[in-house]
Each structure stands twice: as structure tokens, then as C-alpha cells.
Amino acid sequence: xxxxxxxxxxxxxGITVGLAGLALTTLPAGADDDPVLPAIEPEALVASALAAExxxxxxxxxxxxxxxxxALPGTEDLDxxxxxxxxxxxxxxxxxxxxxxxxxxxxKNPDEAWAYDSQERTxxxxxxxxxxxxxxxxxxxxxxxxxxxxxxxxIEQLRPTSEITVDGTARVAGRAAxxxxxxxxxxxxxxxxxxxxxxxxxxxxxxxxxxYANGRSEPVLSLGFVALDLGAQDPALFDFTPPQGTKVxxxxxxxxxxxxxxxxGAGKNxxxxxKAAERMAEHGTTTVGDGWDTVVIAEMPxxxxxxxxxxxxxxxxxxxxxxxxxxxxxxxxxxAGTLAxxxxxxxxxxxxxxxxxITVGGAIVTDDGRVAVGAVPQQVLVDALDxx
Amino acid sequence: MTAPDLxxxxxxxxDGVLPARRRAPLGRLLRSELRWIFRxxxxxxxLALLTVLPxxxxxxxxxxxxxxxxxDPTAGPGPGGGGPGEGPPIFVTMASSAFVLPLGSLMTLLMxxxxxxxxMASGDALAGEQSTGxxxxxxxxxxxxxRLLLVKAVGVLVVALVAATLVATSGLVTxxxxxxxxxxxxxxxxxxxxxxxLWRLAIAVAxxxxxxMAVGAVALAISASTEHxxxxxxxxxxxxxxxxxxxxxxxxxxxxxxxxxxxxxSLADLIRDPLAFDGLAEGAFRSLCYxxxxxxxxxxxxxxxxx
Numbered sequence: 001x002x003x004x005x006x007x008x009x010x011x012x013x014g015i016t017v018g019l020a021g022l023a024l025t026t027l028p029a030g031a032d033d034d035p036v037l038p039a040i041e042p043e044a045l046v047a048s049a050l051a052a053e054x055x056x057x058x059x060x061x062x063x064x065x066x067x068x069x070x071a072l073p074g075t076e077d078l079d080x081x082x083x084x085x086x087x088x089x090x091x092x093x094x095x096x097x098x099x100x101x102x103x104x105x106x107x108k109n110p111d112e113a114w115a116y117d118s119q120e121r122t123x124x125x126x127x128x129x130x131x132x133x134x135x136x137x138x139x140x141x142x143x144x145x146x147x148x149x150x151x152x153x154x155i156e157q158l159r160p161t162s163e164i165t166v167d168g169t170a171r172v173a174g175r176a177a178x179x180x181x182x183x184x185x186x187x188x189x190x191x192x193x194x195x196x197x198x199x200x201x202x203x204x205x206x207x208x209x210x211x212y213a214n215g216r217s218e219p220v221l222s223l224g225f226v227a228l229d230l231g232a233q234d235p236a237l238f239d240f241t242p243p244q245g246t247k248v249x250x251x252x253x254x255x256x257x258x259x260x261x262x263x264x265g266a267g268k269n270x271x272x273x274x275k276a277a278e279r280m281a282e283h284g285t286t287t288v289g290d291g292w293d294t295v296v297i298a299e300m301p302x303x304x305x306x307x308x309x310x311x312x313x314x315x316x317x318x319x320x321x322x323x324x325x326x327x328x329x330x331x332x333x334x335x336a337g338t339l340a341x342x343x344x345x346x347x348x349x350x351x352x353x354x355x356x357x358i359t360v361g362g363a364i365v366t367d368d369g370r371v372a373v374g375a376v377p378q379q380v381l382v383d384a385l386d387x388x
Numbered sequence: 389m390t391a392p393d394l395x396x397x398x399x400x401x402x403d404g405v406l407p408a409r410r411r412a413p414l415g416r417l418l419r420s421e422l423r424w425i426f427r428x429x430x431x432x433x434x435l436a437l438l439t440v441l442p443x444x445x446x447x448x449x450x451x452x453x454x455x456x457x458x459x460d461p462t463a464g465p466g467p468g469g470g471g472p473g474e475g476p477p478i479f480v481t482m483a484s485s486a487f488v489l490p491l492g493s494l495m496t497l498l499m500x501x502x503x504x505x506x507x508m509a510s511g512d513a514l515a516g517e518q519s520t521g522x523x524x525x526x527x528x529x530x531x532x533x534x535r536l537l538l539v540k541a542v543g544v545l546v547v548a549l550v551a552a553t554l555v556a557t558s559g560l561v562t563x564x565x566x567x568x569x570x571x572x573x574x575x576x577x578x579x580x581x582x583x584x585x586l587w588r589l590a591i592a593v594a595x596x597x598x599x600x601m602a603v604g605a606v607a608l609a610i611s612a613s614t615e616h617x618x619x620x621x622x623x624x625x626x627x628x629x630x631x632x633x634x635x636x637x638x639x640x641x642x643x644x645x646x647x648x649x650x651x652x653x654s655l656a657d658l659i660r661d662p663l664a665f666d667g668l669a670e671g672a673f674r675s676l677c678y679x680x681x682x683x684x685x686x687x688x689x690x691x692x693x694x695x
Contacts, residue, residue, distance in 0.1 A: 007688035014684020021677035025670055026645040060664075084664065096576050096660070100653060103575035103660060116577035123577065227666070237662070243573035 034169045035176035037201050042164040045178055045199060046155060052204035056089030059173065059228040061147050066220045066359065082226075085146045092238035095146055107240040114240040123242040124249050147223045151197045151206030158182050158195065161291025172198045172207040173225040189380050190292035191360055198224065213360045220359050288384035295374035295384035339365060346378065350385035412531055414539070421543045425509060431547065434505050438551055441501075442493035442559035450484045450566050485571030487585045488659065490559025494592055495655050497555055502548075502596070503603040503628055504621060509547040510607030511620030513540040514690070518615040533691045541608060541683065548600035552593045560589060574661035588658045595655065595668055602648060602675035605682025612689035648678050 062082045086094040092109040102119035115124040162182040170179050177198040184190050193212040200207050208224020242248050288295045343354035346364055353366035361375035364385060372381045425431055494502075517523035526536050572580045580588075603624060611620045631647045634640055644650050651671030657664050 003691050007692045010684050010691070011688035014680050014687075018677040018679075018681030018684070021680070022646050022674060025674055025677075026642070060666075098660065101656060105576045114577075118575040118577065234662075240577065241579070243577055243579055244570060246577070 033171075035171055035201075037169050037176055037178060040166060040178060042166050042180065045166055045180055045204075046159060046164060048204045049155060049180070049197075049199045049206060050152065054087070054089050055148075055203050055205055055230055056087060056232050057205075057228055057230045058084070058086045058233055059147075059225045060084050061223060062226050063223045064219070064221070066218065083146075085148075085225075086233050086237050087146070087148075088233050088235070088238055093146065094237045105240070107238060109238045114242070116240065116242065116246070120247075121245065122247045122249060123240075125242075126250070147208055147225055148205050150223060151209040154195060154209060155180070155182070155197060155206070158184075158291055161185055161188055167196070169201075170198050172200075173228040175207060175228060176201045177207050184292040188292040189377065190375050191377060192292060192375050203230065211360070216359075288387055289374075289380075293374065293376045293380055295372050295376060295381055297370055297372045297384060299370050346382065348382040348386055350382070353385075355381070414535065417531065417535070417539045418542055421539050422546060425512070425543050425547060428512065430508065434508065435551060435554055438497065438501065438505065439554045439558045441497065442489060442555055443562045445493055445496075446484050446489050446559065446562035446566055449489075484563060484566045485573070486560050486563030486567060486569065487572045487580060487588075489563040489566075490556040490589055491592055491655070491658060493559040494552065494555050494596055495652065498596055498599065498652055498655070499632075499649070500625075500628060502551055502555070502600055503624060505551050506544060506548050506600045506604040507607040507621045507624035508617075509544050510540075510604050510611045511617030513543055514608065514611035514686075515614050515620055516611075516617040519617065527693070533693075534687065537608070537612075537683070537687055537690050541605070541686075544604040544608065545597070545601055548604060549593075549597045552596040552600065556589050556593050556596075575656075575659045576661040578661040580661070588663070591668070592655065592658055595672060598672050598675045598679075599648075599651060602678035602682065605679045605686065607682070609682045609685035609689065612686045612693065645674070648674060651675060 060082060061084075064081075082098050084096040084098065090110075093106075094108070095106040097104040097106075099119075102117070104118070105114070105116040107114045107116075112125065112127045114126075117123070159182075161184065163185060165181045165183070167179045167181045170177050177200050180197045180199055182195045182197070184192060184194075191214055193214050193216075195212070196210045197206050198208040199205070207228065208222065210219035210222040210224075213220045286297050288297065339354045339356070343356040343365070346353055346355040350370075351366055351368055353364045353370075355378050356363045356365070357378070361373070362378055362381060363371060363373040364378070364381045365371050366385065370385070372385050374381060374384070514523065517526070527533075531539075569582060572582065572585050574580055606627070607620050607624050610623050611617070614620065628649065631649045634647060635644060635649060651674050654667030654671045657667045
């Protein structure tokens with residue numbers, strides 16, 4: 001071979017191989033064809049999913065959030081993209097929410113719960129004995145990043161008010177799964193179109209869910225595993241000792257009251273089975289309606305009026321339970337000013353307030369300090385407030 | 389085409405002894421190449437500078453924040469810039485600890501200074517020698533072009549390895565002096581043993597070397613096509629800056645997996661616990677793709693080059 005030919009061959013094949021390799025990294029994992037699975041009745045699938053044995057697993061979850069929450073200061077915590085989830089198949093779980101340069105770690109075991117923030121170098125510690133509002137909150141915060149729990153919660157909450165169908169199959173995190181579709185019954189006054197949940201064929205564990213709003217083809221919220229390994233996990237993962245130099249907070253009752261608004265929604269949705277949830281119900285949160293058009297009405301704590309922004313994310317899950325990040329960030333922003341910028345005045349029998357619209361719903365903040373939130377049209381919020 | 393023909397013709401010689409004797413042993417070639425590289429004052433100056441930078445960072449952070457508090461990570465400057473909205477990963481847990489300081493320094497320097505060091509070595513390797521006429525000796529010597537490129541590539545590889553090791557070691561030593569074995573904490577809040585930290589640092593150095601070698605391969609390809617070493621450094625600098633700008637544009641998401649600096653973010657995974665190798669492996673694979681492209685182009689260019 002002449003040197004020039006040789007050179008051409010070397011350059012050509014090298015570039016081809018290199019570019020092909022680079023293109024390989026752009027392919028999403030598990031983009032194979034939909035698996036062929038035996039047909040199943042929707043009700044049977046739901047029943048088996050809810051009755052599924054908890055699995056021990058480690059997985060990586062990714063979230064995409066197009067909810068269009070107003071860019072309020074303090075809501076950055078919604079912006080996580082991926083999380084690592086470990087579960088021992090029983091009561092212990094570890095969720096590591098990964099951010100580009102930091103991480104928030106939640107560890108839950110039968111005795112206690114920890115939330116560690118590497119950026120702030122703070123840890124919140126809760127023991128189940130004195131299960132207070134904060135316990136429910138931690139519970140919900142960890143839950144939000146675990147697709148399996150969040151999706152199971154959604155199915156349970158929306159089941160009575162939904163038409164349930166099985167729409168084919170999909171491959172999620174390399175596993176064969178059924179696509180369960182929950183559509184609101186015609187009587188539901190919601191802005192949501194449907195929720196799809198991918199349920200693992202073998203373990204019947206929910207692997208991913210997508211929330212669709214009316215008039216949009218792309219999901220407004222999706223959360224799902226991109227990698228999943230079943231199998232026993234190292235027990236050490238479910239113990240947590242705060243590293244030296246960490247500021248450990250043990251939320252007490254006063255603290256819990258301060259974060260009341262934030263915890264109410266979480267207590268109701270995420271930690272329904274906890275005693276804490278019942279306690280939260282006494283804190284002035286009421287719900288109007290059920291299923292898709294649930295409206296949550298909470299009273300804003302007077303001492304912390306700026307907690308409102310965190311309310312919206314925390315209370316929205318009334319329709320997508322635990323599916324959305326929850327948090328009481330408690331920033332120090334000028335609430336009235338922010339509201340005037342992003343909302344519109346609204347009035348009704350209840351008085352006057354400000355309506356804030358997001359992609360899948362809205363919130364009304366009344367002038368007398370109540371908040372009504374739901375994935376519903378504005379009128380439903382007003383009606384709910386009027387009923388109260 | 390006379391020069392390559394001359395270079396390859398002795399192997400066709402029917403005399404069995406002659407070709408074996410006329411081939412210069414690879415080991416000797418490598419030794420002399422490395423001697424040349426590390427005799428250049430600029431190599432030594434740059435390496436010394438790279439060693440000093442983690443020390444300065446460590447002392448500055450230690451003095452400013454007393455080594456304990458983590459400052460606001462959004463306020464820190466990031467030379468070259470990471471992804472959108474990213475502060476330098478150096479400030480994640482305890483910035484002056486023997487774990488975070490070497491890793492953070494490595495991440496920061498990998499954005500610009502380390503690639504430039506490698507580009508400089510690559511520029512000197514072919515273009516530099518061409519401009520001083522030294523390459524002519526190589527091309528006329530009984531050394532096949534492929535072997536010549538191999539020797540030069542190994543030279544660049546050694547520079548990359550030495551530079552990455554120096555940065556990590558200097559950061560480690562500075563961290564140990566400033567904070568002892570305190571603060572060996574992952575982002576996930578777990579305490580790491582010294583052995584674990586060393587293991588993670590070793591992975592970081594190895595990964596950084598692969599990344600730098602990818603830059604070096606592309607630089608060698610440019611170096612083989614020009615006789616101005618400055619052009620090599622400028623091209624690499626330009627490429628890095630353009631990649632950095634493209635990475636900031638979220639509308640070009642589809643392009644990002646093709647850009648080499650995309651991989652850099654995955655180095656932060658080494659501070660997480662338990663270790664996840666997915667991102668690092670993908671980054672290393674991306675580097676290897678660039679390595680293949682760069683080396684094949686360099687090979688094509690050097691085999692057709694006239695002495």
C-alpha cells in the first residue's frame with residue numbers, strides 16, 4: 001500500500017471509529033424495542049402493584065420538571081436532576097439527591113431519619129419516637145426522589161377517580177414493564193390529562209411515572225429509574241453518622257410549627273401512614289374534593305408569611321402525591337411584591353386574594369392569609385375557598 | 389514519496405541481520421525523548437507552577453474560611469467555567485481537607501492549565517522539532533514513522549501523568565499539613581478512610597491522564613501538520629474555549645456528548661459515596677474516542693510528511 005493510501009485509510013477509519021464511539025454515548029440506555037409481555041387486566045395490574053413485595057434494590061432516578069413554577073427565590077431545591085436510591089426491602093432507605101457540586105442525603109431506618117446537606121454542612125436528625133411534623137417532612141422529602149414509592153402513592157391516591165387502562169409495554173432501566181395509564185374520570189375538574197406509570201413485569205414495582213397536562217404532548221413532570229439493580233444492599237448504607245464539623249439540628253416542636261405550612265401537604269400525602277400525619281391534620285389544613293381535583297387549603301403561619309413559595313411545591317402533590325419536591329425553604333423575600341408580579345387579583349365570597357397560575361394548576365393566596373392549591377382551574381380554587 | 393520509501397525499504401532487505409541491527413531500540417528512543425522533554429526549562433517551570441497552585445489554593449481557603457466553613461459555592465470563580473451555574477467543585481465539603489483539596493485542584497486545573505501543559509508538550513514534540521530542524525534527523529533516521537509517533541505520544545503521556553500526579557500529590561500534602569486527616573468526608577456525609585481517599589485520588593489521577601492524553605492526541609495531530617508549536621497551543625486553547633461556550637448553551641444539548649470537556653463534571657462523582665463509575669467510565673470512553681481520532685490523524689499526517 002502506498003503511504004498516502006495508508007494514511008487515508010488510517011485517518012478515515014480512525015475518525016469513523018471515534019465518531020461512532022462518541023455517538024454511542026449519546027444513545028439513551030434501554031432504547032430497545034418495547035418488550036412483548038402477556039396481556040393483563042388493568043385492575044389486576046394495579047392490585048398486584050399495590051400488593052407487591054418491597055424489593056431490596058439500588059437504582060438511579062432522573063427527574064424532569066416542566067411544571068412552570070414561578071421562578072421564586074428559594075425554589076432551587078426543585079432543580080435536582082438525578083438521585084441515587086437504595087432500599088433494603090424493608091423499612092430502611094437511602095436517597096442521595098445529586099447536584100453538580102453537592103449532594104443532599106436522606107437516610108431512613110426503623111429508628112431514625114437523617115437529612116444531610118453537603119453544601120450547608122448541616123444535618124437534620126429525627127427519631128421516630130418523637131415523630132413530629134418534621135419527621136413526616138423528611139419522610140416525604142426522601143420519598144419524592146424514589147420513583148417506586150412516589151408512583152405507588154400516585155396510583156393509590158388517584159385510583160378511585162380514574163379510568164385505568166394498560167397501554168402497551170415499555171422498557172425502563174433495562175427492565176420490561178407494563179404502561180399503566182390513569183385518566184381522570186369526566187367528572188374530575190382537573191387541568192391534568194393523564195398519568196402514566198411503568199410497572200415492572202417481574203416485581204410489579206413501579207419504575208417510572210409521567211404526568212401529562214391538557215394541551216401538551218410532553219410530560220410536565222416525569223420521574224423514573226434509569227438504572228436499577230435488584231439485590232440485597234450493604235446494611236451500612238442505612239446508618240448515618242454526621243461527619244465531624246456538621247451542624248446537627250434536631251427539629252423541636254417550635255421548629256415544626258414554624259414549618260407548618262410546608263409540612264401540612266407532605267404530612268397529608270407522603271406520610272399518610274405516620275402518626276405525624278394525623279397530627280398535621282389538626283394544624284388547619286383542609287382538603288376540598290378528592291382525587292384529581294383535590295384542593296388543599298392551608299393557613300399561612302403568620303410569623304412566617306414568606307413560606308408561601310414553598311407551599312406551592314409542597315401542596316401541589318395533593319394531586320400527584322409525593323410526586324413533587326416538598327420543602328419549607330423559608331426564605332426572606334418580600335412575598336407581597338412577588339405575588340403582585342406573578343399573580344392576578346381574584347375575589348369571591350371568601351374575600352380577595354391573588355391567583356398564581358402554573359402549568360398544571362394554580363394557587364390562590366388570600367389576603368387573610370390562606371392558601372388554596374390544586375391542579376385545577378381557577379374557578380375550582382375559588383369554589384373550594386367559598387365552601388370553606 | 390522518497391523519504392517513506394527509504395525508511396521502509398531496509399526491511400525488505402534479504403540480508404536477515406541488517407534490518408535488526410539498523411532498528412533503533414524503542415527503549416533507547418523513549419529514554420532520549422523523555423530526557424529532552426524534562427530538560428526543557430519550560431516543562432520544568434510549568435510543572436513547578438502546577439505544583440504550587442494547590443498549595444496557594446489550600447492556604448488561601450484555609451486563611452479565608454479558617455478551613456471549616458464552606459463558603460457560598462456560587463461565589464467562587466471557575467477558570468474556564470464548568471457547566472452552567474456550576475461553582476468550582478472544590479468547595480463542596482471541607483475545602484482544605486486532604487481529600488477535597490487535591491480533587492478540587494485537579495478539577496479546576498483540568499479546565500485549562502493541565503490541557504495547555506499537554507498541548508505545549510505536544511507542540512514541542514513534532515512542530516517544535518520541525519521548526520528547529522531536529523525532526524529532520526528523526527525522519528531520516530531508520531525509525532519508522534509509526535514508531536516515531538509512538539515515541540512522541542509516550543512522551544506526551546508521561547508529561548500528562550507527571551502533571552496530574554504532581555497536582556494531586558501537592559494538594560494531598562497541603563491538605564494533610566493544613567487539616568491533618570480531618571474532613572475526609574464524602575458529599576454523601578460518610579467518613580472516608582485514608583486508604584479510601586488514596587484509592588479515589590489514584591482513580592482521579594488515572595482518569596485525568598486519560599483525559600489529558602485525549603487532548604494530547606488532538607494536539608499531536610495538529611503538531612504533525614504544522615511547524616509552529618504556538619499554533620498547537622493556540623488551537624487547543626481555542627478548542628477548549630469554544631467547547632466551554634457551547635456547553636453553556638442549553639439549546640445545543642444534543643451536541644454536548646460530543647464535546648470532550650463534558651466529561652469533566654463526572655470527576656465530582658469521586659466525592660460521592662458509594663462510588664458510581666458510570667459517569668467516569670463514560671468520560672474515559674469519550675476521551676478514548678478523541679484519542680483514536682487524534683492519533684489516527686496524527687499518524688496519517690506524519691506518514692505522508694516529507695522530511
